[in-house]
Amino acid sequence: MYRRLVSSSPVAVLRYAAFTSDAVGGNPAGVVLTADELADDAMLGIAADVGYSETAFLSSFVGGEGVLRYFSPLAEVAFCGHATIATAVAIAERHGAGPMRFQTPAGTVDVVTRREGDEIIAALVSPPASSAPMTEAELDDLRSAFGWAVDDLDPRFPPHVGSAGNRHPLIGLRDRERLARFDYDYDALADVMARREWTTVHVFHRRAEGVFDVRNAFPPGGVREDPATGAAAAAFGAYLRDRGSLPQGSEVVLHQGVDMGVPCRLVISAVPDSTAISVAGAAHTIGPDRTRR
Structure with a gap:
């Protein structure tokens, strides 16, 4: 209190x-x-x-x-x-x-x-959401901090930076195993994100049509990883929408937090006649002994 x-x-x-x-x-x-x-x-x-x-x-x-x-x-x-x-x-x-x-x-x-x-299910409508191609310099900074090789990236998903109130790099990985490792240089990435004014780094792997496994690095928040990131999900929704992978009337399910032992489920959809993205999910009360992961 x-x-x-x-x-x-x-x-x-x-x-x-x-x-x-x-x-x-x-x-x-x-x-x-x-x-x-x-x-x-x-x-x-x-x-x-x-x-x-x-x-x-x-x-x-x-x-x-x-x-x-x-x-x-x-x-x-x-x-x-x-x-x-x-x-x-x-x-x-x-x-x-x-x-x-x-x-x-x-x-x-x-x-x-x-x-x-x-x-109770809550569905928020994000601030205006958009994405733009990542520059080579931005991608080089991320690859250096994460130790990614060129072959680690999924060629079906060109790297972008998305925004829905905050800016988030959006990086697709080819293999689920590489996403599971999710190792990176914390101090190096924190420095990159501060210079670039990024909030989280949204890393994803396409599990199936309309289903993605995602993880978000969050040094600006003082933690290595965020278990579920609604703002990044909205930015990712804009990226998928602009690529034709989130048409009106469809939904995409994001599974986040699984590798942290705190599974989360976020459902995103495009908002008609708007640049916003809807992000939906449930919420439950927890005790004061529950710490962030």
Whole structure:
């Protein structure tokens, strides 16, 4: 429990795992539903104490609309998909499922929640999402940090940098075994990502038509890997959409966190008449003993 800077009322920090149908898998996020009186340094301090890759802070929430901000233990983040899903599910559990809208540093994010049996599914509409070919210099930096040979890359998926509020390199690997190893020079990659202003590195392998195994390196968040990354999933969705691999009315399933022992499932689809991508998944409450992986 944390104290507001102005009010003497305690501020509750909720803990959820997003993009999972149980409390074992998923990506942990902190959620504060009453952040109206918290200053920036207080939110950063809470996020650092919680210790997850991101904690979401909701303020001015009236009539299904509010302001949502995200902090990692190190800094504010413009947009975080899994923390948005966690926040939406937390609201729906308390006030009922339905549409909601958040103003975030990356722009307006709409979310629709619905109940399916005993769980709540949240589908967010990302900020405008796009991708562009990666430069040779950018790719050389990544290959050096990861130790990839040219033959490690999947020639069916040219390297791109995608964006949906944050920038994410998108790299396809030819072999699932190479993805499973996922070894890289942490300090070297952290330096590259800081210079390039990248948030995660989204590495993927095509398992089957419409199904991918993915992993996300996350040195800017202070961890080697993120278990589930909604913002990167949206950027990847834009990449697939622009390549004709995510047509209107179709869905692509991303399996993330499997190699970390915290399986996550993210479902992405193109939003009609928009450049946004929908990212959907469930979320469940977890105890304070659950640490980030």
